[in-house]
Amino acid sequence: MKVYFIGAGPGDPELLTLKAADRISRCPVCLYAGSLVPPEVVERAPDGARVLDTAPMTLDETHAEILAARVRDEDVARVHSGDPSLYGAIAEQIRRLEADGIDYEIIPGVLAYAAAAAALGQELTIPEVAQSIVLTRVSMKSTSMPAGETLENFARTGATLAIHLGVRALRDIERRLAPFYGADCPVVVAYRVGWPDQMFIRGTLADIQGKVRAEKITRTALILVGPALGAVRDFKDSALYDADIPHVLRPKARKALAK
Numbered sequence: 001m002k003v004y005f006i007g008a009g010p011g012d013p014e015l016l017t018l019k020a021a022d023r024i025s026r027c028p029v030c031l032y033a034g035s036l037v038p039p040e041v042v043e044r045a046p047d048g049a050r051v052l053d054t055a056p057m058t059l060d061e062t063h064a065e066i067l068a069a070r071v072r073d074e075d076v077a078r079v080h081s082g083d084p085s086l087y088g089a090i091a092e093q094i095r096r097l098e099a100d101g102i103d104y105e106i107i108p109g110v111l112a113y114a115a116a117a118a119a120l121g122q123e124l125t126i127p128e129v130a131q132s133i134v135l136t137r138v139s140m141k142s143t144s145m146p147a148g149e150t151l152e153n154f155a156r157t158g159a160t161l162a163i164h165l166g167v168r169a170l171r172d173i174e175r176r177l178a179p180f181y182g183a184d185c186p187v188v189v190a191y192r193v194g195w196p197d198q199m200f201i202r203g204t205l206a207d208i209q210g211k212v213r214a215e216k217i218t219r220t221a222l223i224l225v226g227p228a229l230g231a232v233r234d235f236k237d238s239a240l241y242d243a244d245i246p247h248v249l250r251p252k253a254r255k256a257l258a259k
Contacts, residue, residue, distance in 0.1 A: 001069060001070050001073050001074055001075050001076070001102070001103070002075050002076075002102075002103045002104060002105060003066055003075070003076045003078055003097060003102060003103070003104040003105075004023045004027065004075065004076065004077050004078060004104070004105050004106075004107055005078050005080065005084040005088070005090050005093075005094075005104060005105070005106045005107065006020045006023060006024060006077055006078065006079045006080065006084070006107045006109070007020065007080060007081075007082060007083040007084050007085075007088075007107060007108050007109015007110070008020065008032070008037045008038075008041045008079050008080065008081055008082075008109055009081070009082065009109045009110035009115065009194060010081065010082055010110060010111070010112040010115045010116075010193040010194040010195075011036075011038055011081075011115075011192060011193060011194030011195040011198070012115070012194035012195075013038060013040040013041050015109075015110045015115065015194060016041065016109070017107065017108070017109065019107050020107050020109065021044055023075075023077055023107060024041070024042065024044045024045055024077045024079065025044045025045065025046060026046065026075065027045065027046075027049065027074070027075045027076055027077035028046065028048070028049050028050065028069070028072075028074040028075065029049065029050045029051075029052075029065065029066075029069045029074050029075070029076040029077065030042050030045040030049055030050070030051045030052070030076075030077045030079060031052050031054050031062055031065060031066075031076060031077070031078050031079065032051070032052075032053060032054065032077075032078075032079035032080075033053075033054055033055060033079065033080055033081055034053030034054070034055045035055040036080075036081035036082075036220070037079055037080070037081050038195065041079060042077075042079060045077070050065075050069075052065065059092060059093070059096075062078075062093070063093070063096050066078075066097070066102065067100065070100075070102060078090075078093070080109070081109075082109055082110070082111050082112050083108050083109045083110070083111050084106055084107075084108070084109065085106070085108070086111060086135060087137065087164060087165075090106070111135075112162075112164075112190070112193050112194075112222045113133065113135065113162040113222060113224065115193045115194050116188070116190040116193045116200070116222055116224065117224075119190075119193065119194075119198065119200065120188065120190075120200060122229070123228070124160045124224070124226075124228055124229075125160070125228065126227075126228040129227050129228050130158060130159055130160045130226050130227060130228035131159075132157060132159035132160070133159060133160045133161075133162060134154045134157070134159045134160070134161050134162065135162050135164070136149065136151070136154060136161065136162070136163055136164070137163060137164040137165045137166060138151070138163065138165060138166040138169050138172070138173065150176075151163075151173065151176045151177055152176055152177075152180070155176070155177050155179075155180035155181060156180060158180075158181075158226070158227070159226065160224065160225070160226035160228045160229070161177075161223075161224070161225040161226055162222060162223070162224055163222070163223040163224075163225065164222060164223075166223050167189060167212060167217055167218060167219065167221040167223065168218055168219075170189075170208055170209035170212060170223070171209050173205075173223065173225075174205045174206065174208070174209060177205055177225060178205050178206070181205060181225065181226065181227065182205070183204065183205050183206040184204045184205070184206065185204060185205045185225060185226065185227060185230075186202070186203075186204060186225075186226070186227065186229035186230035187202070187203050187204055187205055187208040187223065187224065187225050187229070188200055188201065188202050188203075188223075188224040188229055189201040189203075189208060189211075189212050189217065189221050189222070189223055189224075190221060190222045190223075190224065191215075191217050191220065191221045192220050192221070193222065199215065199217070201215060201217075205225070
């Protein structure tokens, strides 16, 4: 038997990869994070499958289900939101699988920041404005952050920040980022991206906390911060398609060829 760690994406069942949908439809056991994965995703499980919401379960309990599946020689679909490699808590699950000699495979999924950018209709890496995206989070009540991975350190780069688990800490985020980005830096709070009730709240570091509070959003939200969010028209074209700049697939400048 094999355990498949499957990225379900941020919420829209149509954003499942073909491979993810196929594995869910073939696994007799499906363990999914019900608080973040829509039921439509696991409805693909075969008739008679053992489908369990792991939100109220412990690591020991989910592993016990996998061990029981091994006795029955049944594959397991372990379905996570987004992509399992990011805040998926799969490392400790894999450690147990390897200790018990259980085979596994990771199937990637669409990340929330990518789905949010698509829904917003914009690019997050704008030429000469921001060419990096930092995926990070704030501690709150979850595991502490490593000493060097602070919002201040990331903000010094000027990159676009995609901050998870921070919607209840917007005032603190403003305090820590404003000295680097400025109080008028654009911010987007993306709530339940890919779900029917998704919502995007635009603002600045100075006013986003009040706007989010007015909508009573307290969880399941991604915070995007950075000047690239506001550079929708006034920016330099990329060099990628510049007729004057050759590259390996266009070895001679087009204007030079025209002469």
